[in-house]
Amino acid sequence: MARTEHLPTPVRRRDGRPYVRVRDLERDLRSRVDGEVRFDPGSRGAYSTDASNYRMVPLGVVVPRTVEAAAEAVAVCREHRAPITSRGGGTSLAGQACNVAVIIDWSKYCDRLVSVDEQAATCVVEPGIVLDELNRRLADTRLMFGPRPSTHSHCTIGGMIGNNSCGSTAQAYGKTSENVIRLEVLTYDGTRMWVGPTSEQEYARILAAGGRRADLYRRLREIAGAHAGEIVARFPDIPRRVSGYNLDQLLPGGPFDLARALVGSEGTLVTVLRAELKLVPVPGNETLVLLGYPDVVAAAEAVPRVADHHPLQLEGLDDKLISDERRRHMNAEALARLPEGGGWLMVSFAGRTRQEADRRAQALIDDLRCSPHQPHVSSFDDEEVEQQLWALREGGLGATARVPDMRVTWEGWEDSAVPPERLGDYLRDLRRLFAEFGYGDAALYGHFGQGCVHTRIPFDLVTADGVTAFHAFLRRAADLVVSYGGSLSGEHGDGQSKAELLPVMFGPDVMTAFGEVKALFDPENQMNPGKIVAPHGPPNAATDDLRLGSAWTPAEPAVEFGYPHDEGSFQWAVMRCVGVGQCRSHTGGVMCPSYRATGEEEHSTRGRARLLFEMLNGHADTPVAGGWRSDAVRDALDLCLACKGCKHDCPMNVDMATYKAEFLAHHYAHRLRPVAHYSMGWLPLWARLAAFAPGAVNALTHAPGLAGLVKRLGGIEPRRSLPTFARTRFSDAYRRRGPRGTGERGSVLLWPDTFTDNLAPRIAAAAVTVLEAAGYRVLIPPRTLCCGITWISTGQLGIAERMLRRTLRTLAPLLRQGIPVVGLEPSCTAVFRDDAPALLAHDRDAARLAEQTTTLAELLTRTDGWQPPAIDRDVLGQPHCHQHAVLGHQADQDLLARAGARLSTVGGCCGLAGDFGFTAGHMEVSLACAEHELLPAIRAAGADTVILADGFSCRTQINHTAPERRPLHLAELLAAHLRPGAGPAEDT
Template identity: 40%
Template structure:
């Protein structure tokens, strides 16, 4: 294996054979074959600290594709690496090999037997998707890892994953009954219970020879394999020793599939998995125990597990503080806290009888009182609050990685497992180790089984590798002292592979090598993992080695807030040193992506709509962030942000800002896209279509006067099609309709009102849907407000600059923002709220305006800027909204939230305002982006993708709505997409409230 930079230098020497391999794969495989440098770069990392450029990537469409790709790679004598979601923490899924990505298409449920409680699945199926499918049958697959929304079952088997509830259900190895796999020589076979294997054949031969290897080191296995549940290092050669089986494995007889579980793809490539299922608990209760010291939390865990909980999970002070900084997590974590605890334990009880579980929760409270901590438990018996808090815990890794600056929590000793009776002492001594090296550690996860995810905070660019080695050696000594396991959950990979021999001894390590030789004599299946691995601190494989450089550039936005240094001990942030380039803030913001793949989820939340449609790594927030990181470090040529690789990666990004909210590390791809568009426009100029989009606020007054002529063009099909083709617009879309100029007609403020408000009427609601602006003004006046408007007689109406941003005209966008700020600042200084109707426009004041470099003035405006519904909810809470409302003739409101409303947690106020209308039941569609996304859905090349996004959940829900249902959508683009896709008219909340005025 070679590092990415070395590979980039050496790839010319092997272009011919690689090009032949790529060509053959493209001819004979139906799925995707990706050998371009950008695609390879996107697959060069996982969620670890490592990076290695693959030879190429194949995304098989079916099992035939998988077999064919393996045959072709074997003929070419190149290594292969099977990969799922790429969420591995230890570098298992990176390497100089042909990557086989099973996650896109190899994800079927093949067989299901509810009576036997078994299911057969392909390796690319995601855990949450499987459990959602099983839920109606009252079953689930209980190895519930924190990455359940994105991890694949094949990847979980490769790592021998464990999960939060392993104290009740065991690890992956205890819940896999069989595996169908392809071996290195191309033969296929079923790996299962040894006593059921055929008497002849390749699998039987391997079983017999592996047994002989295990028998040869039987005493060493008994002496060196840690007797703790959380032991996932090396190969499971103890599978033949069933005299003392773990309580989670009721079969108690050898199963050859268990040798493949935890083998990290080094022995075979999985085709299908046969899984043991468990009954789904009908009820759960949760107790959150608050501790004044971290040590107490660790010491008490051994007593809590005697109550037979299903999970005991740790959240430390660092994770609490970072959660409080995240607007999505803050209200959830606050409910779980009593004062300022240094740590909390999430203690869950699950079962079929709720009363019994409540009794267990009461016993937890009694236990804590007996241990000297009365009143330390927050009871959470209801499912909604439990789910919300578990979601915070599941985001633990990403929350930890949301620290700004180059120093990050680094994974290398995070899975050490020790017996519970030693947990407090082990964590105390390990903390002393961190302090000796001038750093702190972040702690969270599986206290119930003695496996805490601890990550020392290190800067890998500045001496971090040396500290990592020293800390690992001292931590390993503690693990040995307490008879624990060095690798307790996330496997070996590049991070812990060199410690396999240390943990198991030379004789067992030699046996591991013999097993590898039996299965893969030519070392082509994920080489360099488990046996013959590199050193953990070999910088050739680091994503951020000491020689890592960022290219010089001048970003459009002010990214200085990201260009900081963090003190590893105190956590204090400081400005960069004098030698630092202030433009590095942009690169550091991009590098906030830790590759954990949280963005791969698509059953909840808002991100990532383009990935939901394509299932392609290129169109994923993580894939885009990796592309940008490679570009900004000079690893994808010298064109920088203006290059084709960036354009292609961001092509389907609809700037929904779902990642801004849903990504726990706060990656804001929409803002990165603004930077990239601005750079490309500076380098290559502006296309006519983009100019039309950007200049909309300037020509809208003229278009409104010529609305009749524009309507006539639309009604002439031949002319309309030619114009749209010339502009690159989708022929299926109608031209926008201009309908007057509200601000020109009503620029004067209200004549009366005891309180003041500024109604910021954007371009769309001024010239295209001005009935919404009239309705909003009437509602505000009815509530007793004197309404000012964002226009001065004789001047062009104010604009947020959003259309300029989306078209790459950054300087014009900033100028518009400056003009708006200067006009609105006197109102802000008087405490007058600024209220907007179009989410993307108004929320620009709370987002992009803050990075223009406007200073305190912009912050003042951001605090005063409210969406229409946010303002109404706040006013009503203050007793300043005397509105009398009547029914509007609809029994139900079906609400679709604008993406930016969701990103800023501004959808709940819409639901609240709608609930004020008598007789109106409100239902919110669980939808992502509508797909229109400003001009995106109008662009000919994006029309198909736009409609696919709408068809995911929005349009089916709208079509299913009855005639007595009113469709509500605050976004202009959303309303147009709903009309184009369903024929239904959606309305802004302001229109409904106007109808409801008594």
Template identity: 50%
Template sequence: MTALEEDLRRSVRGEVDFSPSVRAVYATDSSNYRQVPLGVVLPLDEDDVVAALRVCARHDAPVVARGAGTSLAGQAVNVAVVLDTSRHMTRILEVDPVAATARVQPGVVLDDLRRAAEVHGLTFGPDPATHAWCTLGGMIGNGSCGTHALFAGKTVDNVDRLRVATYAGDVLDVGSYTDEEYAAAAAAGGPLAPVLGGLREIARRYEPLVRQRFPDIPRRVSGFNLDELLPDKGFSVARALVGTESTCVVVTEATVRLSHSPAHRRLVVLGYPDIFAAADAVPALLEHPLLGLEGFDDTLVRQMRENDVNVAHLPLLPPGRGWLLAELGGDSADEADAASEAFVAALPADLERRCYADSMDQRRVWLIRESGLGATAIRPDGTHNAEGWEDAAVAPERLGAYLRGVSALWRDFGYSGAWYGHFGQGCVHTRNDFDLHTVEGLRRYRAYVERAADLVVSLGGSLSGEHGDGQARGELLERMYGPELVDAFRQFKAVFDPRGRMNPGKVVDAYPLDTNLRFGPGYEKRPAGKQFFSIGSTLQEAAERCVGVGRCRRDDTGTMCPSFRATRDERHSTRGRAKLLVEMFQGEVTPQTWRNEDVREALDLCLSCKGCVSDCPTHVDMATYKAEFLAHYYEKRLRPRQMYALGLFPWAARLGSRMPRLANAVLATRLARRAAGVTIARPAPQFSQRSWRSSLPAVWRDPTVVVWPDTFTDAFAPETGRDLVAVLEALGERVAVPTQWACCARPLYDTGMLDLARRSLRGLLDVLEPWTSRGIPVVVPEPSCLSSFRDELPKLLPDDPRAARLADLARSPAEHLLTLEGLPTLSSAAVVHPHCHASAGGWSGADRELLQRMGATAEVLDAGCCGLAGSFGFSADHEPVSRQIGEEHWLPRVRAALGDDDVLVADGFSCRTQLDHLAGPPAVTLPTLVRRALGG
């Protein structure tokens, strides 16, 4: 491996990384499987891909290419060199609106292509649930489909040409071939000629079997596309390579077809007595010109509630226990309305239905359907449901029979699951409570899968309808195709990869489906040891919540994950950090110790923004995991000086607010900041000449509400506190503001000083006890402090009833103001940038509701994390990344959302500070805006 790594470094211009941390995070995808790679190469371009392949061939090293790493059948992991094209090979090379095609590199994210095509009224039709982060190369490798394959076809139907590199390092530009084109290519010689000759011979020899045994259904994805080599399909080598899962070639460029995208959509949601009745109704519904026809059952809805995934959208569903989502459209609103009305008119009169024309309502309903990937992953006890039989497809007219047959198998084996997926094409997904951890559990799992495979074959279906074969279904292909066609697949692979080094053990000559398991019988559960946080499980089990969905790689919306957006490094994604933690407890790739440097380095750029708590479909809480790990890592050790300077800053601020001129003078000196490890690239925050506490008036003896004077509002922005008190009093409240100092300990969590955080929180509870014991609400102006009250406080002090009581009584300014009468009128338009912790905690919507109730037009931004994240951006080590996040990702979205007369509202002290430091637009806090409306 050392020689291989050195040779790759000499030959490849992109990154080459064989470190334990990188090998650990690439050891798993989104499937049940785990195989530790030899190393990872991030090529810059096609030349780099070719160079890497030639080096690997010299060393006889296997290779696997991957995109976003979200594969569900194990095809994106192997004991091989991983070629990850998602960091650099991300260019959309051309969009041709006349030909309705696009040329893309393999690392292009699907939604990026769709946005570029939408300008011309076009789209790339196939759209898996991971559309916001999956790559075109991965889609081509897997043969992906998605919701709108119903009208636009599968990926294979939308590929015209491919540029591919073989293991030998040859670059082939392949498409479809007429007899004349074939003859010309053969006569030209070169590496393409023998490939075309070999493929044509396979097509000639196996044509009768292909026509006989390839299921004629909308979603046959299993096996290789030998049917595309037949004369009536145009001998398309490009389409034959779609779905080969990196077992034959590496795609370096693709020319894909674009579909017309109806500008106006309508969604009709149908409710049925059960999922079987919904399936039975599909054939009749397909008589209409539908863009999509998706479905799910009441088990999915129950699991959404259990895992708190998109629960707020569930009231949009009509009554029922099984639902179908029928999408129709047109180029005008009238056309879309007409299509929807004709569809509804043909429905049975007694069928429950709801029709949605509003795009936001439609999006909310689609989010229910997209919840399947995350909501079904975790059981109420924290253990996993698993893939393994989640992707079969049958003809739509046989879907009811298939669902009933598999449900009968569940009863036989004692399994359960939820149904969700592409009902219009007969491909329905599920996750089941398989026992993959014990030998007996695996025996039962294998028996179940074999019987399910036989059921699908008996119905004329396909083992895979979208996710591919990989390792999960590769060994079952003979049951579907017979040994002769499986041998034809073997010969097809050998044409491109005669040495068998491209993704070996997947699809062809596959590893047994019950080996290489991520959480198999060999997986070790470690004793819990000391647990600082009460997180409902051990840290190991908490990290296992990550199932690799990959939403933390999303660029377009949401808070998660700002450090990945800046670095494009898988180790600095929420998923990568969770995987590293899991690997740490195993000790195979990275050391099994709390002093693990790989984990510490990966967590170092975690901003503790808590975006993953809400954005991650399985609610991975990396901020808490980071705090827990650092508490162990630094136990009985000195921390770096900046951790003390920033972690203990509230105590320093308490002192500084008493002598603000001296404190500001000290903070202004570069020498002092350098000595503390604090950045000199930013100005230090300036202490107010008079803190909030020092100017408090007499306190009401019988208050109706308490306002908490948090450190940052007290010392640096006292006007916000005064404005909040003034607003509450103007609306009839009697306000108490504690004068005794205490801290929510927010900076201590980020540095893992959890014992000190506990002591600080007990002091906080003591201060607030006179009011909280009487049930008086506590309004907290700073969002990060409110988050501490609601989240970290009860986790760190689970046995103190005062902690739960304060968590229940704590409110944001907007939440409390919504309970009051007499709100003023606000005529201006407001754009709210919520603090990350407000987004994660789910209370940012109260800001919008309050402003709308006051008469303002209000928009809550989805611009992501500002990048400052409290103490993070003031660390000298982190300041460049903090600035990059703010300048490249956050601030452009904030500016784009603001109209000329819009008011920007930002309650977070960090957010406003980042705006100041990056010369962003001015912002006000919500209390200040309301006070202005009151005329204050």
């Protein structure tokens, strides 16, 4: 146990918070803490908020490399009287993960699985480990940590302990507090100890040892004893009581379990260093039952009868959530599987065998046939289908936050909980309250089996009247839930949004007990101050420190892109990010490759969106100064690969690639740019010039010595090989050859993008072979044109717009005839489908181009009567990021399946991403992205497996990192399996 120091009382500011000499604090943290210490504007801006409505700019950020380093950081903060806030995934919805404090981010390094005891079914972990990653590491043991929030792909165990998280599986396994055995904790004064259930004999030994620990235990027992009657009376006996401190775990005659008492304290009492967790067996098989009811109230009224069958999960959805997902085109396949109804229950059963799970599901269905409101029923035992349906439920927050043609919704009354048997009546009254305040658009969904309700509400948080109404609603809603014997929070904690409401739920006596516990552990109020107890700005803490608020006055700058889905507003587009944090996941999809490579909040989609929000200067205390000229924003965007993965994978469809291009356009306006913007950003021009003497250019760019000089002058990574220009461009050869064939299926325009035309003409030739074999007459533009992708990605939007207008003028006659445009390079094809109509808003030809642009696979799959050649091969496919995000990859999968190919698809990003991987200084991140999924998959693939990659960047990265494998474009693969002599590949 650490020695407790006597420290002088700090000098305080007029607002009551301690005055901290920030420069001295930063200096000592840097000198003594093994970790990354960041007091720069970018880091402070990125950590200024979480997933809540609140914003508080931190003093600085510490990313410790070890638990011991984190303990040392606390010691340094103690010496400087600096407050601290622990942070995991940063997805808290009540404001508890942001503060004017030193933020300790555990998620990058302190993520170790320390030990596993399979026999006891326990493990010890560090707080930064992500839930899904923990369960992945436990996979061989067939054990897992039971509670599973919807943020399971990126929430940390430390964050779950801080908030007492639950999730859908808490129906079977309980809250986090019920799955924690022991905690290693550190108090602000330096006391370090393991805590857990304490027998009378152990309690006596602790008291006999004396010291700070003995004082803590003695006083805790005294506090709980003195307030026992009110604690018993005021703590609702429901499955989802998360609000307040868990003083019920310290009552006389009880277990005196200090670990469980500290779970849910949101870092306001102790810093958690390690945790010993209870594990449960992984369910062998699951069957999902969907129950459709007339409305959500009827569904809620059926919960007790369903719960009697002891399901693994019991979730509820209302018609508004389903309508929101349909409007946003989310989870279309899953939505089509819902049974008839206006409110639904999702019920899953686990079994050691498939038959056991099915039998339990059937028993429920049989029982409900006799119920007053017999539901419409669908059941599933296919794992892929079940995952699609759970994605429908887990996407609730994102689905309801920004719905087209509807008011924007916000958290604020996000997870109230009542006794499950009273849920139907509560929902009925809650909807009446919504209607009274004009919030009728709010959807209702959540963990109905435990009476916990999620909702996002269309609060007006930017006018004085709106904020007043928001506050009045919270007071009324608190009265309502308490009248039902419920809890203000059933999952996400109290933080700042519900702290001022706790007296309504607990009364003055229990609130006094909470204050005494806070003072016992943290007499200086330095542990995440202002959360749960003594909230900032009482009696209006819920409206203090709002991220928006009536004083919020952001800039609304003139912009280049049209932002058609955001009312033409860059500021509105940036605010798409609501902090869900899906960009911090390490598996699935593409988003966010730079976060996956670095583990940095600032290099996640969310972190960048936060900095852009700060850049717009809506608050006087923003750390991000300079507007468009901000170096902090530029540095954060530097590692953005512009992959557009976030446009698809983020539930809010944040499009950071577009925001980056917009920012760069303004940041470098009337200024010299990085030299790479001129070398690689102007690649179409250099390629056109190189076509006059490709041999000489190749000799210059590949000769020893000269190549290094060229790279240095061009700002290009010295370890990259420069691409080789073709001896003859595809377009030149094809114009000499001319179109052939009858074209019985009509004409198509094959787009000769810069990369294919100049660097890989064999791909375009192969595409001609395939298209003519399919009965199409192939046309190409009459002159060299460009989509502008390289200028867009480097933010040279004025030039990009001119290139696009020139292209549209040339293609207009064909576009107006409805001739399809076939793209081969995904990034260029995505420009036509996505960037061009955004840059050239209201241009009808740009809209035609977007509508008529198709991929090769899309065209061929809708060509009636055409059968692809037989491809009896194993194929490993690397979809280009823009395929994944904008174009879609389903047509490619369908086409290859029809051809008989055995396709395995690689997720993630190749890491090259146009100019990104070629730019000097990006090599390590580029290769780290490739090592995440692509390169391991290639190494594991058999020697005869075809590596399929349509993107020039993807093929280049593979050639650089796995030179023994030659990746092919889909056109090449199809052409190679056509009958000999079927096309003109040899002529071009």
